[in-house]
Amino acid sequence: MTDIKNTSVIDFEDISDEQMNAMIDGTLTEFDEGDLVDGTVVKIEHDEVLVDIGFKSEGVIPSRELSIRKDADPSDIVELGEKIEALVLQKEDKDGRLILSKKRAEYERAWIRVEEKFKAGEVVTGEVIEVVKGGLILDIGLRGFLPASLVDLRRVKDLDMYLGTEIEFENGGTGATMEIEHNKEGGEIETEIEKGGEVALEQLHITKHFSNAFNLRIGHMIVPVGLTNSHHEPTLFFGTVRPESETAILPSTWHETGIAVLGYLGDFRYEAMLVSGLDPNGFSSENWIGSGRQKIFEVSKMTNPAVAARVEYSGIRNLRLAVSGYCGNTAKNSSKPYAMSGVKGTVAIGSFDAQYLGRNLIARANFVYGTVSDAKAIYDINRKYFNNTGYPITPFGKAAMAYGAEVGYDVLSWANTRNRLFPFVRWEYYNTGQKIDRGAQELPRYKRPKKIIFAEVPRNATGKIEKPALRKKYGADKLVEQQNRS
Numbered sequence: 043m044t045d046i047k048n049t050s051v052i053d054f055e056d057i058s059d060e061q062m063n064a065m066i067d068g069t070l071t072e073f074d075e076g077d078l079v080d081g082t083v084v085k086i087e088h089d090e091v092l093v094d095i096g097f098k099s100e101g102v103i104p105s106r107e108l109s110i111r112k113d114a115d116p117s118d119i120v121e122l123g124e125k126i127e128a129l130v131l132q133k134e135d136k137d138g139r140l141i142l143s144k145k146r147a148e149y150e151r152a153w154i155r156v157e158e159k160f161k162a163g164e165v166v167t168g169e170v171i172e173v174v175k176g177g178l179i180l181d182i183g184l185r186g187f188l189p190a191s192l193v194d195l196r197r198v199k200d201l202d203m204y205l206g207t208e209i210e211f212e213n214g215g216t217g218a219t220m221e222i223e224h225n226k227e228g229g230e231i232e233t234e235i236e237k238g239g240e241v242a243l244e245q246l247h248i249t250k251h252f253s254n255a256f257n258l259r260i261g262h263m264i265v266p267v268g269l270t271n272s273h274h275e276p277t278l279f280f281g282t283v284r285p286e287s288e289t290a291i292l293p294s295t296w297h298e299t300g301i302a303v304l305g306y307l308g309d310f311r312y313e314a315m316l317v318s319g320l321d322p323n324g325f326s327s328e329n330w331i332g333s334g335r336q337k338i339f340e341v342s343k344m345t346n347p348a349v350a351a352r353v354e355y356s357g358i359r360n361l362r363l364a365v366s367g368y369c370g371n372t373a374k375n376s377s378k379p380y381a382m383s384g385v386k387g388t389v390a391i392g393s394f395d396a397q398y399l400g401r402n403l404i405a406r407a408n409f410v411y412g413t414v415s416d417a418k419a420i421y422d423i424n425r426k427y428f429n430n431t432g433y434p435i436t437p438f439g440k441a442a443m444a445y446g447a448e449v450g451y452d453v454l455s456w457a458n459t460r461n462r463l464f465p466f467v468r469w470e471y472y473n474t475g476q477k478i479d480r481g482a483q484e485l486p487r488y489k490r491p492k493k494i495i496f497a498e499v500p501r502n503a504t505g506k507i508e509k510p511a512l513r514k515k516y517g518a519d520k521l522v523e524q525q526n527r528s
Contacts, residue, residue, distance in 0.1 A: 073097075075130050078147055083124045091116050093128060097140055103128060107143035110185050111171050120144070136426075152183025170204045178204055245297060255305045259315075265296040266313055266352040267368045269395035269408040279406070280450055280466040287444035287470040288410055291330040292391075298335070299342060309357030319348040322372040322387040322420045327436040330474040331389055331414065336375060345374040348389070360400050366393045368412075373420075381427045388415040402455040404464065407447040411476075414440055418479035439475035446470030 073079050073095075081095035091108060092100040108119045120126060128142035129150065135141050159166055168180035178193065178201060180186040190201060247261025266272040270279065270288045274295045279285060284294060300317030320334035321343075336342040348370025355363045368391040373382035391412035398405040414420070417440035424435050450466030 073130055073133075075133055077130050078127055078150065079130060079142070080125065080127055081142075083120050083122055083126060086116050086120065086122060088116065091120055091144075093126065093142060095128070095140075095142070099140060101128065101130075101140040101142040103142045103144055107131070107141075107145050110145055110148075110181060110183075148183055156182060156184060156186075167208055169208050170206060173201045173205060177201070253305070255307055257304050259302040259304060260300075262297060262299045263302060263315070263317075265293075265298050265315070265317060265350050265368065267296065267350055267366045267391055268292055268393045268410050269364075269397075269406065270294060271296045272352060272364070272366065272395075273397075280404075280448055280464065280468065285408070285446055285448065285468065285470060287446040287472040288408060289329075289332070290472045291332060291410065291412065291442045291444050291474055293332050293335045296335070298348075299344075300347070309355055311354040311356070312352070314349070314351040316347055316349055318342050318344045319346040319370040319375045320372045320389060321375045321377070322382070322385075322414075323376055323424055325414065325417075325420060325424075325438045327438050327474060330438055330442040331412070334372070334389075343375045345379070346371040360398055362397045362399070364395050366395075367391060372414075373416075378427055381423050382420075385416045385419050385423065387420050389413070402452040403449070404451075404466075405447070405449045407445075409445040411443045412441065413477075414438070418481060437478075439473070439477055440479045441477035442472070442474045443476040444470070444472035446472075 079095045079101075081093035081101060083091055084094050084100060085092035089105050091103040091105075093103060095101050105114070105116050108114060108116055126144055127147045128144050129146040130140070131143050131146070132141040156166060166182055166186070168182035168186055170178050171181045172179035174187075177187055177189040180188055190198060193201070193204070245261075245263055247259050247263045249257055249259045251257050264271060264274075268288045270284050271292065271294060273279075274284065276282075288294065298317035300315050302313060302315035302317075304313040305311075318336060320331055321336045322334065324333040324335070325331050326333055348368060350366070350368045352364060352366035368389065370389055372387035372389055373379065373385045376382050389412065391410065393408065393410045395408040396406070417438055421435075421437045446469060448466055448468035450464035452462045452464055454461055454463045
């Protein structure tokens with residue numbers, strides 16, 4: 043008899059290890075963190091669910107990532123063999139597991155659906171799943187917040203009566219806020235739709251006047267570091283866009299909550315404050331500490347407060363000179379402070395700026411230099427623990443520097459007109475990675491010199507001759523305001 047070889051049967055002795063690995067890899071699904079993937083539920087446990095998505099190992103969905111409903115039983119959410127969609131949170135956690143989220147995949151779909159209803163003016167229906175301070179939490183695929191004042195025409199004393207009921211309401215907006223619950227393992231981050239009808243305030247404070255030399259201010263106020271933050275009104279810089287050198291490395295407009303003392307001492311104006319500090323999870327290569335304000339989460343921390351100060355001198359006619367600074371640790375302001383163990387993340391910034399405000403000539407200059415301690419350590423921690431916060435996860439410099447100048451001249455000063463036209467030239471330099479930690483990635487593309495030439499008609503400019511008495515009392519920018527009102 044003739045032996046017939048079956049070509050559909052593979053003899054593994056004829057296959058090398060490299061060929062075997064290539065064959066296995068060819069059957070695996072390709073994906074990255076943040077991608078949506080389809081899978082099948084293969085196991086349900088009390089605290090997690092295993093899902094087969096065609097990867098080398100099953101994906102794990104922790105119970106907190108199954109549903110927006112807190113403390114839900116996994117067996118009530120999914121069934122064995124059920125086809126589900128999940129979002130990839132981590133391709134490999136500290137235990138080497140693939141971590142998925144069914145809840146966040148539903149967020150993606152629900153967000154689109156809610157926005158479409160909002161734009162079309164349609165109503166939204168959701169079941170009340172929680173009663174919280176100030177209102178109700180509804181399941182609309184997202185955690186929708188319904189303020190108590192909008193539940194009924196009359197004040198509702200007992201909101202618990204609405205638990206489990208379905209409510210139909212008009213969508214007030216699709217703004218999102220995030221909150222973190224530290225009582226959950228690892229800290230659970232949740233997104234809620236609750237900003238419709240809210241107003242964001244740049245400043246809201248109370249000032250107690252004792253004398254020209256001493257005043258006390260409490261509330262939400264501008265952090266006066268650098269030229270642009272201190273004098274950020276559109277009439278106080280050329281063009282329609284703020285100078286890029288400062289806004290590329292500092293928050294703009296930078297405002298925090300705290301307490302300040304301020305006043306005038308002769309030709310000097312001073313301001314010193316204690317304010318809520320920065321969140322190191324927001325530091326990035328693109329704008330250094332510029333995204334470090336605590337604005338992603340609902341509550342700002344003051345665990346690591348910071349101090350800021352500014353002194354201005356206006357004793358020389360038409361000239362204002364100023365120095366400002368900022369210093370504070372940041373690690374404990376992180377959304378997961380336990381992850382920052384052994385790290386301080388101290389931010390220290392120094393700045394000098396000057397302005398000449400003549401009748402026909404205006405010139406400004408600024409210089410900013412700052413440092414962050416533990417820059418590489420913070421980046422490594424951000425990359426490990428904070429992929430799902432929405433913060434940029436990029437390396438950043440342990441030092442950043444920016445400086446620039448702009449000069450404009452009123453070319454209509456010779457004409458018999460009250461109008462003013464200031465062609466101007468601006469030159470700037472900034473580098474968010476002026477210095478980097480040893481072993482960190484170089485950031486050459488963030489070293490940017492820039493030159494701009496434009497013409498502009500300043501708003502509310504009158505061309506009036508300045509009055510020395512007003513300058514001495516108010517300073518350069520108060521003088522502009524005084525001229526604009528006259």
